[in-house]
Amino acid sequence: MNVPIYNEVVAQGGQPEILFWVGCAGSYDARAQKISRAFAEILTRAGISFAILGEEEKCTGDPARRAGNEFLFQILALQNIETLNLYKVKKIVCTCPHCFNTLRNEYPALGGTYEVLHHSQFLEQLLNDGLIKIHDTSTAPVTYHDSCYLGRINGVYEAPREVIGHLKTEIRELKRSRKNGLCCGAGGAQMFKEDEPGHKRINIERAGEVVASGSNKVVANCPFCITMLEDGIKSLDKQQEIMVLDLTELILENCV
Amino acid sequence: MIQVLMFCLLSFGIFRIAWKGFSKVYFNIMLGRDEHVSGNKGKRIQQMLLFALGQKKMFERPVSGIFHFFIYAAFIFTQIELIEIISDGISGHHRIFAEPLGKFYNFLINFIEILSLLALAATLIFLSRRNIIRLLRFQKPELRGWPSMDANLILLGEILLIIAIFTMNSADQQLQILEPNHYPSTGRLYLSGLVTDHLNSFPKDYLVFMERAGWWIHVLVIYGFIIYLPYSKHLHIFLAFPNSYFSRIEPRGSMSNIPEIENEVRGMFGLATQEIISPRDSFGASDVTELSWRQLLEAYSCTECGRCTSVCPANLTGKKLSPRAVMMSIRDRAEELGEFRREHKDNNAQDGKNLFDYISREEIYACTSCNACVEACPVLINPLIPILEMRRSDILMNSKGPSDWLPMFNSLENNQSVWSMSEARDAWKNH
Ligand code: SF4
Numbered sequence A: 001m002n003v004p005i006y007n008e009v010v011a012q013g014g015q016p017e018i019l020f021w022v023g024c025a026g027s028y029d030a031r032a033q034k035i036s037r038a039f040a041e042i043l044t045r046a047g048i049s050f051a052i053l054g055e056e057e058k059c060t061g062d063p064a065r066r067a068g069n070e071f072l073f074q075i076l077a078l079q080n081i082e083t084l085n086l087y088k089v090k091k092i093v094c095t096c097p098h099c100f101n102t103l104r105n106e107y108p109a110l111g112g113t114y115e116v117l118h119h120s121q122f123l124e125q126l127l128n129d130g131l132i133k134i135h136d137t138s139t140a141p142v143t144y145h146d147s148c149y150l151g152r153i154n155g156v157y158e159a160p161r162e163v164i165g166h167l168k169t170e171i172r173e174l175k176r177s178r179k180n181g182l183c184c185g186a187g188g189a190q191m192f193k194e195d196e197p198g199h200k201r202i203n204i205e206r207a208g209e210v211v212a213s214g215s216n217k218v219v220a221n222c223p224f225c226i227t228m229l230e231d232g233i234k235s236l237d238k239q240q241e242i243m244v245l246d247l248t249e250l251i252l253e254n255c256v
Numbered sequence B: 001m002i003q004v005l006m007f008c009l010l011s012f013g014i015f016r017i018a019w020k021g022f023s024k025v026y027f028n029i030m031l032g033r034d035e036h037v038s039g040n041k042g043k044r045i046q047q048m049l050l051f052a053l054g055q056k057k058m059f060e061r062p063v064s065g066i067f068h069f070f071i072y073a074a075f076i077f078t079q080i081e082l083i084e085i086i087s088d089g090i091s092g093h094h095r096i097f098a099e100p101l102g103k104f105y106n107f108l109i110n111f112i113e114i115l116s117l118l119a120l121a122a123t124l125i126f127l128s129r130r131n132i133i134r135l136l137r138f139q140k141p142e143l144r145g146w147p148s149m150d151a152n153l154i155l156l157g158e159i160l161l162i163i164a165i166f167t168m169n170s171a172d173q174q175l176q177i178l179e180p181n182h183y184p185s186t187g188r189l190y191l192s193g194l195v196t197d198h199l200n201s202f203p204k205d206y207l208v209f210m211e212r213a214g215w216w217i218h219v220l221v222i223y224g225f226i227i228y229l230p231y232s233k234h235l236h237i238f239l240a241f242p243n244s245y246f247s248r249i250e251p252r253g254s255m256s257n258i259p260e261i262e263n264e265v266r267g268m269f270g271l272a273t274q275e276i277i278s279p280r281d282s283f284g285a286s287d288v289t290e291l292s293w294r295q296l297l298e299a300y301s302c303t304e305c306g307r308c309t310s311v312c313p314a315n316l317t318g319k320k321l322s323p324r325a326v327m328m329s330i331r332d333r334a335e336e337l338g339e340f341r342r343e344h345k346d347n348n349a350q351d352g353k354n355l356f357d358y359i360s361r362e363e364i365y366a367c368t369s370c371n372a373c374v375e376a377c378p379v380l381i382n383p384l385i386p387i388l389e390m391r392r393s394d395i396l397m398n399s400k401g402p403s404d405w406l407p408m409f410n411s412l413e414n415n416q417s418v419w420s421m422s423e424a425r426d427a428w429k430n431h
């Protein structure tokens, strides 16, 4: 598909309104790549002027910093800030809440201040502005999973629910939701290591709640949560019944 | 006269001991690194009023919230009685406020009695929660031994105090009838009055003894509490206030910057560096001296309630990490190092131990940085900061840490991505 690259647009004298920050998962993880394509598709359909950094985008440094490797974090963050400032980027939309958090809350201290949105917030705007429309056939109930980095850490609980609310469907809440939401187990760079000894994996605990919610679609807003939930649901042998979707995919599925 | 003398001597002794205990706590908190907290006074005061005074977060769990509130309210209002007791003790008067306050005094004491009864109910429920129902969050390994004893002791002290108040007030009312000149009228006290109704056959000496015993037990329990506080989790009754005032107001998702490292990297890239006023030569925290005084204040403010641990995903799934244990260990280590430095009269003395002797790597590396503990803490403690600071120390200073992370670190260094992939970063659009 055709996704504009920032430096190419700039070279032709353009200035994209939105930078779509894809992130490592969105760029390289096979499952998350689908989310990137779905989001780019929605942006295109809505007629938004956007671009990605492509090869100039580097990991935001979130996992390095949470793992304690500040040196590596600074290397990545300062390079990204150089790029973003060079292009005079004003507004960034992320499909990953970890990228969103770091860009929004950690880059300002290093000289990188932008308007940063998570894609759930941007989708909410697009739907409210009528730039994308949902067909009005009713669909089966969906369960929503709050990610820690969007929810508890950045206080964004309503935007994703508003987005789902545009569908003719019932939102099922998990036993632990909003500020009490249970982590999927991936944050703090856990994604990249084995668990410490325990009696259960965190994602299996969360997947159990998903199963208990009784719907066969669970919607998340983070590529790492999606991997974790899919694994958890597979461990419970429910992968035939329950589908894990990103918010973007749910919207694209139901777009007119 | 003898009583006045005894009381004054006792009070003097108690306050001396208490002063020593509290000074030690202050010394231990100040073992922490300097951190300048400035600005946003309005927001900080609001935070303190809402969370410390108003106990907002306690009500997230309504049952324990309400019962805790009874104890809290009874505690606050009994202070008025305490002021009277101390004034009486020093001046040799009896119920010095009764006459000047008149009807209002009657209202006040009745109010305190009602609160005390509610607090008694709460105390019994709290005791049974710990010892009979055995609520999960009170059965974790970090509470074994002294910490559960600490909790139970205070609850028992509370019961003793309430019994003393009722004994004192009920005997006093009977004495008011027998000797109105000596015992100023309090007006009818409805709760203790119920007991008084059964005391009319008691001899006067016996009533005087009851009244005095109640009074002295009251004094002794309170004084005991004051010297005991610096060694107990109950320090939170005071420290919750400064702690919520100084609690972090920066966004939860931002980790503190390390300007020395930022500068080094800026230098590498030929970018302008920033001036650092007091540069540090170690990063992260391997000991309490490398945590900020704010984190040590948090450790001393911890109520050991375990709300953090009860929502921690790592702990819920059987990992060793418990955010409460992290805070308790920080306090224990501060106690140890503080004692050592005072003994050696040297504010820089090292005892060869550090925080890693208290908090294991298995614990700090199990954290998902989910912030559930931060959200749960009723006194606005942030257990995640010390966890991440310990990771920083382990990785940056010791080059340790989980070996699983090495491929990620290498890949970030060489490919600027968490995974090493042969394809281009934007290849996804063509799949
Ligand atoms: S941030 Fe870490 S310690 Fe706190 S609840 Fe989450 S996993 Fe547990």
Ligand code: SF4
Pocket (backbone or CB within 6 Å): B301, B302, B303, B304, B305, B306, B307, B308, B309, B323, B324, B327, B376, B377, B378, B379, B380, B381, B383
């Ligand atoms: S850190 Fe907070 S929530 Fe955890 S035990 Fe201490 S007071 Fe309770």
